[in-house]
Amino acid sequence: MKIYWIKAQAPRRVLALVKHLGVQAEFVDIGRELKTPEFAALNPNLKAPVLVDGDTVLWESSAIMAYLCVRESCDMWPARNPPEQVEVLRWLSWNDCHWAPAVGPFYFEHIVKRTFGFGKPDRAALIDKVPNLKTFAAVLDGHLKSRTAVACDRLTIADFALASMATDWRETEMPLDAFPNIVRWLDGLMRLPAWAEPWPDLQSAAA
Ligand SMILES: N[C@@H](CCC(=O)N[C@@H](CS)C(=O)NCC(=O)O)C(=O)O
Incomplete structure (x- = not known):
């Protein structure tokens, strides 16, 4: 799993959750390449965070946090309730x-x-x-x-x-x-x- 991040508040939510859940991930500081065509292919909004997990490419920190909780069976996103x-x-x-x-x-x-x-x-x-x-x-x-x-x-x-x-x-x-x-x-x-x-x-x- 890769997490594209910059040092800002929306990535902070995702990075904190990844650490809190103990998820293994590669962290890509996208600061300088945020406005590149390669990053636009992952997130056309040109913003961080982005999660890439196999074929799953996800932007929007709330969606990423929900995804991580579902993946890790954590009720911080109550998927079953x-x-x-x-x-x-x-x-x-x-x-x-x-x-x-x-x-x-x-x-x-x-x-x-x-x-x-x-x-x-x-x-x-x-x-x-x-x-x-x-x-x-x-x-x-x-x-x-x-x-x-x-x-x-x-x-x-x-x-x-x-x-x-x-x-x-x-x-x-x-x-x-x-x-x-x-x-x-x-x-x-x-x-x-x-x-x-x-x-x-x-x-x-x-x-
Ligand atoms: N609603 C988005 C917000 C994403 C966002 O605005 N990210 C900011 C950092 S907090 C960003 O990448 N800013 C860089 C820029 O706009 O150039 C989310 O929750 O993921």
Whole structure:
């Protein structure tokens, strides 16, 4: 199995899951070749992550995470439990439509710009993003009030999807300190070694 990745939030979800499940994979840092015809043949969106497993070529991190769970018989994607599947799907959809767009500008200004050499964070550009972030943070915080995980009362791929940008909330200056249940949930995820250190190069360095 090959995982094409760059050091960014969507690949982070998949890399963390691969490590968490102990799946053997070859990791291809596609950074410089992301816009090549060879990579376009794997993912016409020209984005990472991509999984190649035999004849299976898959893009979109949520689909890749579900694929890995099915392959490894892991209920972080509850393939055999339709009501749980619906619950996880609800949060994956909420992430893509509401939460990721709310936290994304903070992640972009503070992490994407630095990673890809786009310059310094423009904090002024984030001021009018705060109300939207707080709106959806209130929804998630209320949901997590009596829970340790987003769905199914256990770790699922929804946690990895929702946390992939928010996990850097302190560094990216997301105003989440007013949402203690989100902070507790994110700090809890950081106690998972695979979530705290998902990047392949550092995994090998640590080995
Ligand atoms: N919805 C996609 C997002 C993929 C995506 O946007 N990947 C980003 C990194 S987080 C990327 O490859 N960016 C490079 C570029 O657009 O040039 C997924 O979940 O896999």
